[in-house]
Amino acid sequence: MRPRRLLNREGSAPYVFVAPFIVAFLVFYLxxxxxxxxxxxxxxxxxxxxxxxxxxxxxxxxxxxxxALRVGLLYTVLTIAVLVPLxxxxxxxxxxxxxxxxxxxxxxxxxxxxxxxxxAGTIFRLMFSSTEKxxxxxxxxxxxxxPVDWLMGGGFQAMFLMVxxxxxxxxxxxxxYFLSGLQAxxxxxxxxxxxxxxxxxxRFWRITIPLLKPTILFVSTISIFGGFAMFExxxxxxxxxxxNNVGLTxxxxxxxxxxxxxxxxxxxxxxxxxxxxxxxxSMIQLKLFGFFRKESRNA
Amino acid sequence: MPxxxxxxxxxVIKYLLLxxxxxxxxxxxxxxLLSTFKTGRDLMRYGITFTSLWPKSFDFKNWGYLIxxxxxxxxxxxxxxxxxxxxxxxxxxxxxxAVGYGLGVYRFFGRNFIFVLVLxxxxxxxxxxxxxxxxxxxxxxGADTYWGTLLPFLVSPFAIFFFRQYAVGIxxxxxxxxxxxxxxxxxxxxxxxxxxxxxxxxAMAILLAQQSWNNFLWPLIVMHSTKMLTLPIGLNTLLxxxxxxxxxxxxxxxxxxxxxxxxxxxxxxYFLSGLTTxxxxG
Numbered sequence: 001m002r003p004r005r006l007l008n009r010e011g012s013a014p015y016v017f018v019a020p021f022i023v024a025f026l027v028f029y030l031x032x033x034x035x036x037x038x039x040x041x042x043x044x045x046x047x048x049x050x051x052x053x054x055x056x057x058x059x060x061x062x063x064x065x066x067x068a069l070r071v072g073l074l075y076t077v078l079t080i081a082v083l084v085p086l087x088x089x090x091x092x093x094x095x096x097x098x099x100x101x102x103x104x105x106x107x108x109x110x111x112x113x114x115x116x117x118x119x120a121g122t123i124f125r126l127m128f129s130s131t132e133k134x135x136x137x138x139x140x141x142x143x144x145x146x147p148v149d150w151l152m153g154g155g156f157q158a159m160f161l162m163v164x165x166x167x168x169x170x171x172x173x174x175x176x177y178f179l180s181g182l183q184a185x186x187x188x189x190x191x192x193x194x195x196x197x198x199x200x201x202x203r204f205w206r207i208t209i210p211l212l213k214p215t216i217l218f219v220s221t222i223s224i225f226g227g228f229a230m231f232e233x234x235x236x237x238x239x240x241x242x243x244n245n246v247g248l249t250x251x252x253x254x255x256x257x258x259x260x261x262x263x264x265x266x267x268x269x270x271x272x273x274x275x276x277x278x279x280x281x282s283m284i285q286l287k288l289f290g291f292f293r294k295e296s297r298n299a
Numbered sequence: 300m301p302x303x304x305x306x307x308x309x310x311v312i313k314y315l316l317l318x319x320x321x322x323x324x325x326x327x328x329x330x331x332l333l334s335t336f337k338t339g340r341d342l343m344r345y346g347i348t349f350t351s352l353w354p355k356s357f358d359f360k361n362w363g364y365l366i367x368x369x370x371x372x373x374x375x376x377x378x379x380x381x382x383x384x385x386x387x388x389x390x391x392x393x394x395x396x397a398v399g400y401g402l403g404v405y406r407f408f409g410r411n412f413i414f415v416l417v418l419x420x421x422x423x424x425x426x427x428x429x430x431x432x433x434x435x436x437x438x439x440x441g442a443d444t445y446w447g448t449l450l451p452f453l454v455s456p457f458a459i460f461f462f463r464q465y466a467v468g469i470x471x472x473x474x475x476x477x478x479x480x481x482x483x484x485x486x487x488x489x490x491x492x493x494x495x496x497x498x499x500x501x502a503m504a505i506l507l508a509q510q511s512w513n514n515f516l517w518p519l520i521v522m523h524s525t526k527m528l529t530l531p532i533g534l535n536t537l538l539x540x541x542x543x544x545x546x547x548x549x550x551x552x553x554x555x556x557x558x559x560x561x562x563x564x565x566x567x568x569y570f571l572s573g574l575t576t577x578x579x580x581g
Binding site: 011013014015016017018020021022023024025027028029031032033035036039090093094097098101104105107108109110111112114115116117118119120121122123124125126127128129130131133134135138168171172173176177180225228229231232235236239251254255258259264267268271272274275278279282 | 310313314316317318320321322324325327328330331334342344345346347348349350394395397398400401402404405407410413416417420422423424426427428429430431432433434435450451453454456459483484485488509512513515516520530531534535538548549552555556559560563564567570571574575
């Protein structure tokens with residue numbers, strides 16, 4: 001009877017409610033993070049684990065690592081360069097005019113985000129097929145470019161393929177974020193600016209963009225996160241073995257080292273490096289946008 | 300009047316631009332559906348082309364493969380995905396909403412710390428932790444099982460955050476009224492405040508179900524035997540270099556995408572509110 005009464009005390013109820021997270025945090029985050037840190041100092045072979053100090057860290061600088069870092073960085077930069085401005089433009093276009101028509105377009109842009117990466121990757125493999133008749137190569141032929149081998153042709157082609165896939169899948173999602181950001185901007189601001197004689201571009205640069213800053217910050221932060229942690233897109237295209245590592249990502253490297261080669265120690269080291277990168281970039285990003293300053297002023 | 304003409308011209312240009320881009324975005328999905336009526340060999344050889352985009356005949360042979368091909372393995376995959384979506388979404392909704400509610404409604408010692416932990420965890424990619432998670436799974440015997448596949452997703456940090464934002468807005472009067480009626484805190488949540496969060500449940504149900512349906516990396520590691528694969532992992536095994544499974548791959552991919560697209564058209568509101576509400580705080 002007593003434990004039951006303890007649970008029902010008003011003071012203990014909040015702790016019961018948050019208990020699932022506490023358990024999940026300890027088991028699925030804290031313990032794995034600690035284990036990853038420990039394994040990064042070890043040589044982990046099934047059956048025998050030896051402490052090797054900083055050896056894994058010393059071995060980090062390898063061809064594979066630079067390739068993965070380069071691919072991850074380039075992919076992140078390019079996806080942000082595409083998936084911030086383009087959705088803003090479409091969001092602005094869809095924020096006024098015929099409601100019904102806007103809703104239909106919004107839905108069509110959103111549709112690709114529903115299908116799984118495997119499905120999306122399969123369609124893209126077929127559309128970007130290396131033959132001269134494939135949809136993409138046929139369009140290129142119109143402007144005089146000879147057929148491109150997108151999957152196996154080289155670094156530029158591979159990156160283009162991945163960024164195109166990301167654009168197709170995520171434009172509609174970011175569009176929704178920016179639309180809700182736009183809807184928070186008071187209409188009066190535009191009216192006032194119009195009365196002061198500001199033209200449409202001035203209104204865009206002076207009102208829309210500054211007031212969308214929180215949304216831009218949010219979208220680019222999740223893009224950094226998603227960009228560096230990318231794995232599935234590349235896996236669908238190359239199944240973990242891309243020619244000259246054109247599709248190797250940090251998570252891909254972790255997967256390859258850990259599961260394909262069974263080197264959990266080295267793989268853990270890569271994982272930690274990736275975590276530090278993602279964290280540092282997110283923090284820098286938030287700092288650059290004055291997120292912390294604003295937060296402390298509000299508090 | 301020239302100004303209204305200019306207005307109309309810009310209106311036309313705007314919707315023309317939107318329409319053409321939207322068609323471009325729709326094209327891959329339409330192409331996938333049309334390709335289900337073509338032979339895998341042709342697809343493998345030529346890819347998706349303009350010249351043969353429209354199928355010569357609407358032959359449902361590839362769709363039939365889904366039932367008969369490879370001893371009906373596709374049906375197995377479909378079942379697995381459905382079972383996982385059902386339990387993963389249900390359990391995660393239950394746990395995540397309880398946590399979010401607790402953080403949003405009560406003031407208690409450690410609340411801010413726990414909330415900061417939730418935000419911290421949202422910044423840790425789960426992909427990084429797959430090695431220790433997998434080691435743990437082996438120890439507890441969860442490899443190649445349903446529960447092993449959904450275990451790390453039982454509590455969703457994002458859903459907690461979402462429910463918390465929602466619960467903050469619940470007036471305390473509801474809790475007081477419940478207490479006066481003699482309900483304990485859990486019954487208040489179950490009977491009064493929980494149902495008040497129905498829209499949040501709707502939005503998160505959709506989001507979590509979609510995540511589960513399309514989940515890739517973790518099921519790829521956990522599920523080994525062909526019969527236990529989920530749809531994305533099963534389809535991935537059909538992506539062989541020689542394209543000998545493309546008949547099943549294409550119709551299977553279409554069949555895996557149709558339900559989620561249909562659900563989207565019926566519950567669009569919940570899809571979109573799941574993305575936006577409480578998501579962005581400047």
